[in-house]
Amino acid sequence: MTLTRTYISCAILSIISASLYANDQTDTLEIKSEKSSIQLSPLVVKAIEDKDVGITVYTKEDLEKTPNNKKTISELLKVNSNVQFTNSEKAAGSQAEIHASDISIHGALPYNNAFLFNGMSINNDINPYESNSGISDPTSLKGNSQAVTLNIDLLCNLEVLDSNVSAQYGKFTGGVISATTCAPKTVVGKIHGNINYDYTSSDWYRFNYIDSSEESDFEDTTQTNAQKDFNQKGISLNTYGRLTESLGFNLGLSQRKSDIRSTSKLSDARPYNEDRTSTNINAELFYNPSNDLEIKFSAQNYSDESTRFNQSILTNGYNQKSDNQSLQLSIRNDFPLFSLTNNIRLPS
Known part of the structure; x- marks a missing residue:
């Protein structure tokens, strides 16, 4: 019996010793593991968009942040080094104009550019090279390369193609300026919108003259080619939202006006005050039943008056009006x- 107890005692002691040894080894491994742990700095990976040569894209954020007192596409493009303007567009005597300015891309004539809005041409095909500024002539039809003036407050994207232009574009030898609106990407059932108002006056301008002769001509109130007494104001409203998961809408309204004060050369020196007005109305419905199918129906009414x-x-x-009314159905599959x-377009 004594011998049996001894064997049992030895077995129990062996098991306890092995358990203690295992626990000791575990603690040792944990300590070693803690000592060998090293905290590394976070690694941040950024994806850089591969931009195509000859294409400049202005997003909604770019359109909002870039200074643009006239709210026109041509005014925005003054930040683009590949776009040139005539000296008359930069002159102090033409600052009262609110209609789109003529631009040249890589030296091409202004009317050789293609101006597009949601894929539709807004080129002036009647008289694209008659200046909008200068002394009025009853036999002259004023205009420029763009038939109507778009307010950038109503746009969400603008592309300027000055080289390597795709074959999908036509009727140009200069460049392509493509403006688009976008389907809303908001929470279903919530309507969003914004309203903008701006005002400027010639009283806030300072004009510098080369000599006394130029100053005398500029201050002459009968010279309409020197617009030195004016005020401009504009208002734009844009509302958008998603009614359902697949149905959204966008409504944009805008009007800008410029009042130019001058005096006739008649004996009674009566006031001959001129004005310019630009109006944009755009309504769109977006239907996206699936990721592979997009349908957009839109109605536009744009006009420039003077x-x-x-x-x-x-x-x-002399009253002159240039307008563009159209219905458009666009389907992408x-x-x-x-x-x-x-694209199916029904112009008026």
């Missing part, structure tokens, strides 16, 4: 190997 005088002629003024887009 009242002008010839300071030496007794008249009630993505297939495994290609994408098909159809």
Whole structure:
């Protein structure tokens, strides 16, 4: 019996010793593991967009942050080094104009550019090279390369293609300026919007003259080619939202006006005050039943109006209007190997 107890005691002691040894080894490994742990600095990986040569894209954020007192595309493009303007567009005597300015891309004539809005041409095909500024002539049809003036407050994206232009564009030898609106990407059931108002006056301008002769000509109130007494104001409203998961809308309204004060050369020196007005109305419905199908229906009404005088002629003024009304249906369908887009436009 004594021998049996001894064997049992030895077995129990062996088990306890092995357990203690295992616990000791575990603690040792944990201590070693803690001592060998090293905290590394976070590694941040950023993806850089591969930009195509000859294409400049202005996002909604760029359009909002870039200074633009006239709210026009041409005014925005003054920050683009590949876009040139005539000296008359930069002159102090033309600052009252609010309509789109003529631009040149890589030296091409202004009317050789392609101006697009949601894929539709807004080029002036009637008289694209007659200046909008200068002395009024009753036999002259004023205008420029763009038939109407778009307010950038209503846009979400602008592309300028000055080289390596795709074959999908046509009717140009200069460059392509493509403005677009976008489907809202907001929470379903919530309507969003913004309203902007701006005002400026010639009283806030300072004009510098080369000599006394130039100053005398500029201060002459009968010279309509020197717009030195004016005020401008504009208001724009944009509201958008998603009514359902697949249905959204966008409504944009804008009007800008410039009042130019001048005097006739007639004996009674009556006031011959001119004005410029630009109006934009745009309504869109977006339907996206799936990731592969997008349908957009839109209605647009854009107009540029002006009242002008010839300071030496007794008249009630010359009224001119350039407008663009249209309905558009756009359907884009993505297939495994290609994408098909159809645009149907009904101009008035």
